[in-house]
Structures are given as C-alpha cells and as structure tokens.
Amino acid sequence: MSIDQAPSARGLSTGPRLGSRASREAILLAARARFAKDGFSGSTIRGIAGDAGVDASLVMQYFGSKNELFAAVIASGPNTISRIAEAFDGPEASLGERVTRAFFEVWDGDPGESEPLQALLRAAIGSEQAATQLRDLIQERVLVDLGPRLQHDADMKTRIEIASSMLVGVVVGRRLVGLDALVRQDRDSLVGYIAPAIQAILSAGAHSAQLGVVM
Amino acid sequence: MSIDQAPSARGLSTGPRLGSRASREAILLAARARFAKDGFSGSTIRGIAGDAGVDASLVMQYFGSKNELFAAVIASGPNTISRIAEAFDGPEASLGERVTRAFFEVWDGDPGESEPLQALLRAAIGSEQAATQLRDLIQERVLVDLGPRLQHDADMKTRIEIASSMLVGVVVGRRLVGLDALVRQDRDSLVGYIAPAIQAILSAGAHSAQLGVVM
DNA sequence: GAAAGTTCTCAACAACTGTTGAGAACTAAA
DNA sequence: TTTAGTTCTCAACAGTTGTTGAGAACTTTC
Incomplete structure (x- = not known):
C-alpha cells in the first residue's frame, strides 16, 4: 500500500540490476542496425531479439510495441x-x-x-x-x-x-x-x-x- | 491427346475472352500504384486484388507469385x-x-x-x-x-x-x-x-x- | 535460511501473410 | 441442350507477425 515500505529508505530495491540496462541497450543496438538495414516493415521483433540474444517478449516488456521501439531508435540518435x-x-x-x-x-x-x-x-x-x-x-x-x-x-x-x-x-x-x-x-x-x-x-x-x- | 482437336482450326477456343486482359491489366495497374505507394513488403496481394476488384488467387494465377508480379510492374514501365x-x-x-x-x-x-x-x-x-x-x-x-x-x-x-x-x-x-x-x-x-x-x-x-x- | 523484487523465458493467441486446389460462373461452339 | 474451354472465386493450408500472461531463474534484503 504505502510507498515508504521501501527496504532501505531508498529507491533501490532487491532484484538484480546489472542485466537491466545491458539487455535494454543490446536490444536498442540490434534494433538500430536492423531498422537501418531492413527498414521498418522488413524488420521483425523476433529477429531483433535474436540479434540481442534475448527473447522477443523482453523487447515488448521494455519498449511496449514495435512502433515505440522504432521511436526509441530514432530518439537515440544525437541531434x-x-x-x-x-x-x-x-x-x-x-x-x-x-x-x-x-x-x-x-x-x-x-x-x-x-x-x-x-x-x-x-x-x-x-x-x-x-x-x-x-x-x-x-x-x-x-x-x-x-x-x-x-x-x-x-x-x-x-x-x-x-x-x-x-x-x-x-x-x-x-x-x-x-x-x-x-x-x-x-x-x-x-x-x-x-x-x-x-x-x-x-x-x-x-x-x-x-x-x-x-x- | 492430340493438339489439332481445336474446334475451328484456330487458336481461338470456346471460353470467355473479354475479361481476361481487362482483369490482368487492372491487377497490374493496382499493383503499380500500391508498390509505388507502400513499397514491396508493405503491399499485400490481397490489397492489390481488392483494388482491382478481384480475388487474390486470380493474381497468383496470372502472375505466379508476388515477386513475379513486382517484376512485371517494373518491366511494364517504358525505357x-x-x-x-x-x-x-x-x-x-x-x-x-x-x-x-x-x-x-x-x-x-x-x-x-x-x-x-x-x-x-x-x-x-x-x-x-x-x-x-x-x-x-x-x-x-x-x-x-x-x-x-x-x-x-x-x-x-x-x-x-x-x-x-x-x-x-x-x-x-x-x-x-x-x-x-x-x-x-x-x-x-x-x-x-x-x-x-x-x-x-x-x-x-x-x-x-x-x-x-x-x- | 526465507521473503521480496527484479529480469527474463516459455508457450500460446489472434491476425495476417503468400500460396494452393477444387470447383463455381460464364461463354462459345456442337 | 449439351459439351468444352475459359475466367474467376471459395475455402483452406502453413508460416510468420506483433503481442500477451504466467511463471521460471536469479539477486538482494531480512
């Protein structure tokens, strides 16, 4: 119920944290390369996930949908x-x-x-x-x-x-x-x-x- | 068995001929427009057939495959x-x-x-x-x-x-x-x-x- | 050790894809 | 009318797609 039940009074909690950003970034990197090579409709989430060494559903879990993943790739580029x-x-x-x-x-x-x-x-x-x-x-x-x-x-x-x-x-x-x-x-x-x-x-x-x- | 059994000794035979070229050309026209608009993988045979007012299988019957249909569209352009x-x-x-x-x-x-x-x-x-x-x-x-x-x-x-x-x-x-x-x-x-x-x-x-x- | 929280995978769904085979609907000749 | 030949549609297949929910596997805190 209440938010302040957090273990050590910080935002940090118990689970593993190392893999998180690494997988997310691997997905983004693989998506960047595949979208650039095969276009949007030519790229598949399963293919991207495979390149990143990850299950396809994890891609959905991090980015919500293929469209949002694409938007994230575009936004990842510098100005x-x-x-x-x-x-x-x-x-x-x-x-x-x-x-x-x-x-x-x-x-x-x-x-x-x-x-x-x-x-x-x-x-x-x-x-x-x-x-x-x-x-x-x-x-x-x-x-x-x-x-x-x-x-x-x-x-x-x-x-x-x-x-x-x-x-x-x-x-x-x-x-x-x-x-x-x-x-x-x-x-x-x-x-x-x-x-x-x-x-x-x-x-x-x-x-x-x-x-x-x-x- | 033998070829010369043709009815009136010509290449012409019995079935309807009017629709043939008309449908074929309608398919080619619709495919041309859709490939130009949505690209190859973005276009679907069902969509092209729908634009041409025709069943999808007729497209296959005339052109064999999506790739061959695309090739026909490309070849249809003048030099x-x-x-x-x-x-x-x-x-x-x-x-x-x-x-x-x-x-x-x-x-x-x-x-x-x-x-x-x-x-x-x-x-x-x-x-x-x-x-x-x-x-x-x-x-x-x-x-x-x-x-x-x-x-x-x-x-x-x-x-x-x-x-x-x-x-x-x-x-x-x-x-x-x-x-x-x-x-x-x-x-x-x-x-x-x-x-x-x-x-x-x-x-x-x-x-x-x-x-x-x-x- | 147990408990809680996180990261990730498995299996499956529903929709859509290109493609196929069988058979209607129609037209022209006999 | 019957017959033969053509044009076209219906229904279904196998595969792939994006997407989802439940639950493993793991890490930290108690």
Whole structure:
C-alpha cells in the first residue's frame, strides 16, 4: 500500500540490476542496425531479439510495441541537424564545402549517428506514417536550428530543402543502393565533386535580386 | 491427346475472352500504384486484388507469385533511361537544364512512367535484393544508352551517378517524403533552382585538368 | 535460511501473410 | 441442350507477425 515500505529508505530495491540496462541497450543496438538495414516493415521483433540474444517478449516488456521501439531508435540518435546547422556559420565562399562535409560526417560516418538516420529514411520511404515523422522532425529541428542563423526567407528555405535532398540522394545512392562509382570514391573526392553544386544551390540568392541572406 | 482437336482450326477456343486482359491489366495497374505507394513488403496481394476488384488467387494465377508480379510492374514501365540519355545530346551550356528537365518529366510526371520507377526505388531502399535489381538495371541501361554518347571515362561516370543521385534525392524529398517547400514549387521553378547545380556537376570536367570529355 | 523484487523465458493467441486446389460462373461452339 | 474451354472465386493450408500472461531463474534484503 504505502510507498515508504521501501527496504532501505531508498529507491533501490532487491532484484538484480546489472542485466537491466545491458539487455535494454543490446536490444536498442540490434534494433538500430536492423531498422537501418531492413527498414521498418522488413524488420521483425523476433529477429531483433535474436540479434540481442534475448527473447522477443523482453523487447515488448521494455519498449511496449514495435512502433515505440522504432521511436526509441530514432530518439537515440544525437541531434544531427544542429551539427549540420553549425556548418552554415562561416565565410560564404566555402559554405557549400562545409555543409557537404558536415552532411557526410553525419550520414556516412559513425553508426551510432548514421544508423538512426538511415533507419528513419528507409522507414520514411517505405511508409507514409514514418514519412510524416521525418517531415515533422525536419520541420521542427530545421526551424529551431537554422532559424536564428537565417532571416525568415521562403526562398532560402527552399534552397536548403533542395540542397538537403540532393545530399541525402547521394548518400542513398552510395549507402543504400550501392552505386559502384559512388561506393568506390572516398569521402574527400566526393566532397570535391559535390561541394560546388551545393554552393550553387545555397548561395545563388546572392546573385539574384533579393540577397544579403546568408552573410 | 492430340493438339489439332481445336474446334475451328484456330487458336481461338470456346471460353470467355473479354475479361481476361481487362482483369490482368487492372491487377497490374493496382499493383503499380500500391508498390509505388507502400513499397514491396508493405503491399499485400490481397490489397492489390481488392483494388482491382478481384480475388487474390486470380493474381497468383496470372502472375505466379508476388515477386513475379513486382517484376512485371517494373518491366511494364517504358525505357526511361534512354529518354534521359537523349537529354545529353545538345549544346553543353544547357546540359544541366536539359537533364534536369528530362529527369522531372520521367520521375515526376505520368504515373504510367513514374510509378514503376518509384516502386523500384522504394523497394530498392527497402530491401537488399531489390537494390541489386536496381543496381543492375542502372548498370546495364546506363552503359548501353550513355556509352555511345560519352567517351569511356570513369570520371564522367562518377559525375553522372552523382547527378542522378541528386536528382533522385530531390524527387524523393518532393514525392516520397513530402518536404513542403519542395511540394509547393512548380516544376519550372524547381528546374530553375536545380539546373545550375547539375550543370556544375556534369560539366565541371571542362574546368579541371583532364578535360575534353563532354565537348 | 526465507521473503521480496527484479529480469527474463516459455508457450500460446489472434491476425495476417503468400500460396494452393477444387470447383463455381460464364461463354462459345456442337 | 449439351459439351468444352475459359475466367474467376471459395475455402483452406502453413508460416510468420506483433503481442500477451504466467511463471521460471536469479539477486538482494531480512
């Protein structure tokens, strides 16, 4: 009945505590990898549980449902958009290269950072529901992180979405589809190819009538 | 036993023929739309059959299996890559615009043309098997259609794959994810934003050391 | 030792999946 | 009308899916 019956007057109680976080994290790790590789509907809870060396029902016990597990995977990623947003600070002449490089570091680098993003992208392309989730994430974060850096300018927002889509497209071609000429390139030479194009998208406003946006 | 027992010495025989092609085509149409919308594993034969106003087993009877139905949908699309390849013919100054416009006409236009492509892309992003299928398709067709137009140049092949990935990325952002600033733009203004970037990718070889490729 | 609390597994359910075989419903020829 | 051939549906299969509830196995406190 009463809460204060706790054994040693603390929140800690009797049972085993060591395995708890370890299994939970193993599940999250396995789910991250599988969602990134097979998409949402292509991944199964039994498969994830098997990878984590755990029974499927434990996954349910920790995360409630497959949808919540997926949400936990997405939430487990660090705030990548703010890292990309930081690339907007600096001289305009090298804007394309900074943004391109930041994108590759986030999407093409450490699995802990890239796998949740790839999972979200795969799921978003695979189902309308996840697409809404991704859309909202972009909508929120981009406004929060990029808003202060740029004046509210519909044209610049369009340019950012185009440039982002292009960069994501290259990552999709390289990592998800596996186009061989893209896979073979190392990151630096890819940046060499791509940065001028991104620069053309992002800084073209400076050549047109209404400008003074970025700097 | 013998084949020549056919009633009127023709290939035509007794049963109803009207429904045949109509149902087959209705199934193919429904499958095209659903694969494009929900991906491969997200689509069900029962759902496709329901859209076509037909029992699920009829789908099996016509196409044998879900995989073969998918292959039929992919094969039903016209040869889009050759249409894009044609855009490479012409003055180099407007190469970016021609290619960009051709891409949008193919990927963002008539459902009969764009839906098989979107279906293949969704499936390729959703599973490794379909990714191989897409990779092979690109490998074959690009070499066949673009090979004669360009000299065999690894650098140009890389540039083409990058530009294609970028354009596909924009289509994904616009059609599959639904980024609102991209959805709002009409095609012409999108081309206005994007063409210079594609031009930068495709014709940048002319500015670098080893050149003479495109012209 | 017993008791309490935690972590985890077993077995099963209900729904849905692709797929199959048998037989209706219909159409055209005899 | 009978017969043969075609188009299509019904009912069911075996497997997999997410999900659930009961109870083992283990750890700490008394």
